Amino acid sequence: MHKLGISVYPDKTPRDEVYTYLEKAAQLGYSRIFTCFLSIPEDQRETYLVEFKEFMDKAHELGFEVAADTNPEVFTLIGATPDNLKPFYDLGLDIIRMDGNFGTQGDIQLTRNPYGIKIEFNASMDMGVELLINKGGNKDQMTMCHNFFPERYTGMDFDLFMEYNSYWKELNLHTAAFVSSNNENTIGPWQVFCGLPTVEIMRGLPIDLQARYLLATGDVDDILIGNYPASDEELEALSKVNLQAIEMKVDEAEGISDNEKMIMFDYAPHWDRYDHSSFMLRSSMPRVWFKEQKSIQDASVATATDKNIESQSIPYRDPGKKVFTRGDVLIVNDNLAHYRGELEIVLTEIPNDGERNLVATIKPEELMLLDFIKPGHHFKILK
Structure with missing residues (x-):
């Protein structure tokens, strides 16, 4: 303790x-x-x-x-x-x-x-x-x-x-x-x-x-x-x-959606997959949680308004960079719908293929914390 x-x-x-x-x-x-x-x-x-x-x-x-x-x-x-x-x-x-x-x-x-x-x-x-x-x-x-x-x-x-x-x-x-x-x-x-x-x-x-x-x-x-x-x-x-969890402070990217903020800050705890990738940390459960949250919200709105509700969406947003670098926090967008809502943190450079939105960047003085997040370890993102 x-x-x-x-x-x-x-x-x-x-x-x-x-x-x-x-x-x-x-x-x-x-x-x-x-x-x-x-x-x-x-x-x-x-x-x-x-x-x-x-x-x-x-x-x-x-x-x-x-x-x-x-x-x-x-x-x-x-x-x-x-x-x-x-x-x-x-x-x-x-x-x-x-x-x-x-x-x-x-x-x-x-x-x-x-x-x-x-x-x-x-x-x-x-x-x-x-x-x-x-x-x-x-x-x-x-x-x-x-x-x-x-x-x-x-x-x-x-x-x-x-x-x-x-x-x-x-x-x-x-x-x-x-x-x-x-x-x-x-x-x-x-x-x-x-x-x-x-x-x-x-x-x-x-x-x-x-x-x-x-x-x-x-x-x-x-x-x-x-x-x-x-x-x-x-x-x-x-x-x-x-x-109980490693916390990292970030600078938000401009223009991120409420859905992206919800996934990044409200979901807890994030944890890296056990089948760890050397390119990124992958917090996969938020995509399930996000879908469930949106379904609940949509059902509530539908009951109140009696209108058809569009399915959850995270539209692609151009981050203005061709390559994502260490410490970039990403969320999978509509262009890769099966994984939509998954949160990822870049460990080593990867190209921007249009399937992920840049939502934040870990503060430079906090980057070393990434070295301690092992498969299954919990982490949290702070504003």
Whole structure:
């Protein structure tokens, strides 16, 4: 099950602002929080922990699960050890994300704590997690979360990101990754001005598109916003991302008919045929659905007007191009009546033979999503 999450850094932000942000996110369905324990000031430890416990109480009141970045030094500072996580339990922490380790036996002890605290390991590198499992680690209390990267050009390579996620899924481990707000003057554990994504090519993209790319890979469970605060518009946009189907935004072609709009936007879900073509994605069921919809509408009008109604029609419309290119969204027209209403998305160039109308073009920054739509996979087209 997918979850959406935010990051907050309560030691760097006025409490009222943080709580307002939590309330906004909770109302939109966010259910995870990432925060950082790595900057606990030793001379203010008691005050810091009291305030953090108040923050945890508020987060739990709103239904959030909270993960905090820690390391062995933090354990020492708050009096915890691999075989004694009670100080974290007393704070109410749900997930301990390890930035560092205690060796094989120490990390195994962490995963077998009696408090039900999950231990989150770094998904962006191989930290010997499979060895921990094989040597007695409790997989039920293990989870994976990627790094985020504040410096431009240092985020993960997308292919490597997918390779690691495939590996974690082979081990049946839950995964999380970060997207980044493009809001101005955001912060992380430190001042951040270039965002906090996991994958470098996602930096600067609209936040919902970042999430749609990560989800399209099929191996990412939870999506977390790395920097604070995301704008209200970004929180809402991310909350509306379809977690069950790949969504692609398009630019409509001029002059498309209501029938074509109905097929493109109202039919759901589109899915590529199992007998996949390398030239195009084919969503064939809309042609059946369209015929049925038109029959129902025609019958209704006939009853009301007592007139003969013409059969459904999608007349040919000249798109002004001889060749359709990758990302063109097509609908079969009257010139190939048997397939009339089928929606197709071009993967590689095909000639315009007059049998298909151009109804839209996938936005250039979204074209890579086509690589993830496999035979049978659901997808949706957005205006």
